Amino acid sequence: METIHIYHTNDIHSHLERWPRIQQLLVNQKEEHLKAGDEVLLFDIGDFVDRWHPFTEGTKGKGNTRLLNQSGYTAITIGNNEGINFSYEDLSLLYEDADFDVLVANLYNKEAIHPEWVKEYRIYHTGQGTRIGVIGLTAYFHHIYNLLGWNLSKPMEELKKWIEIVKKQSDIIILLSHLGIQDDEKIAELFPEIDVILGGHTHHILPEGKRVNQTILAAAGKYGHYVGQVTIKINDQKTAIEKTAILFDVDMLSPIIGEKEKVEFFYEQGKKLLNQRIVNLKRELQCDPFRETNLSRLLCNTLREWCAADCAIINAGLLLGNLSGEVTNFDLLKICPHPINPCKVELTGRQLKEVIFQTKDPKWPHMEIKGFGFRGTVMGVFIFDGICFNDDSRPLLINGEEINLDKCYSLAIPDMFSFGRFFPEIYDCKHKKYYLPEFLRDLLKWKLQTE
Helix, strand or coil: CEEEEEEEECCCCCCHHHHHHHHHHHHHHHHHHHHCCCEEEEEECCCCCCCCCHHHHHHCCHHHHHHHHHCCCCEECCCHHHHCCCCHHHHHHHCCCCCCEEECCCEECCCCCCCCCCECEEEEECCCCCEEEEEEEECCCHHHHHHHCCEECCHHHHHHHHHHHHHHHCCEEEEEEECCHHHHHHHHHHCCCCCEEEECCCCCECCCCEEECCEEEECECCCCCEEEEEEEEECCCCCEEEEEEEEEEHHHCCCCCCHHHHHHHHHHHHHHHCCCEEEECCCCECCCCCCCCHHHHHHHHHHHHHHCCCEEEEEHHHCCCCECCEEEHHHHHHHCCCCCCEEEEEEEHHHHHHHHHHCCCCCCCCCECCECCECCCECCCEEEECEECCCCCCCCEECCEECCCCCEEEEEEECHHHHCCCCHHHHCCCCEEECCCCCHHHHHHHHHHHC
């Protein structure tokens, strides 16, 4: 009988406040298992990197790679935060010093081949000769990947292609899936030869795993609250006869010596790397999620200018602090930490008028927003540029002219409006242009340096 222990993390999103405990747990567990003569594998299922944290931003994610190296990871797959929040060049360099494998079967480069830092799958051999085939897949944000210069194929098509190859070389098959729980369940139904699916992306929690036929699904939530462990028992015929899954609650683990100092070091190291001066402001730029300010007006005007649009709309909740005096890259990250890109959509005057009408709904300012790249708390009030209106008795003006309901207008927005179902007219719009790889804070930096 052979015992294989598989540890997995997912969707850490650079929440490094728990990382010292996670690292200690992984090191200690691996040491105990090896002493017992068992096998240990360690995987991350993507979105380990998130550019809201100064450590990640300051090191362009390479600091996160070092943390995975130090913890002895076997392999990872990438999530959308790695895949679409870096430039082509920066993602190409993200894992150049990795001591682990990067498995992403559906990622191709500009030449339509797998980049040299990526493998479609790997076969790992245990001390007793068991062959463990591992495949990685990432979420299908193909349009954004293409704009950045990558080619992303459909995950299911890649899995169909590689599963036959891996099956011939493996006794046990593991899938690293940054696809979400619904796709994982579908895969387990369609590909019963997969023994274990380690999941992420939808931040789901499976305390004891989930069984779909003979496949066990496992996932560990988000932000490092949990670390997962799957244990497989293998008989002499190299067949899995038992599979179990558990989660470790990281917040319930004993604090480690120097934990607070280690967490502070990550932050301060990133802050130091981002401490380059951008500009000295002569007057303070203020933010307030519940009213228009000079800073929110500046961001909205800059977004419109960057996109060369007829008008622009942003939500004031995008800005999380004021700017005054000497402004650095760290300051911009602190007040605008979102991995949100500029976007331009084409709407008829009738559609634009409906969007503007919807922004007046009193539900918006205090609505808490999660996902879509937003790293703030509330939506806040809406800020407009190129749009003028006073009350219902006066016409809506676009650039000083009464809106023409049949005319086509270009509207600059934060891209999260195009992904979320905030405004049906925008979500369903067929004409969307994304400006990559710049984030909104990059636009602010550009504007402050040019004024």
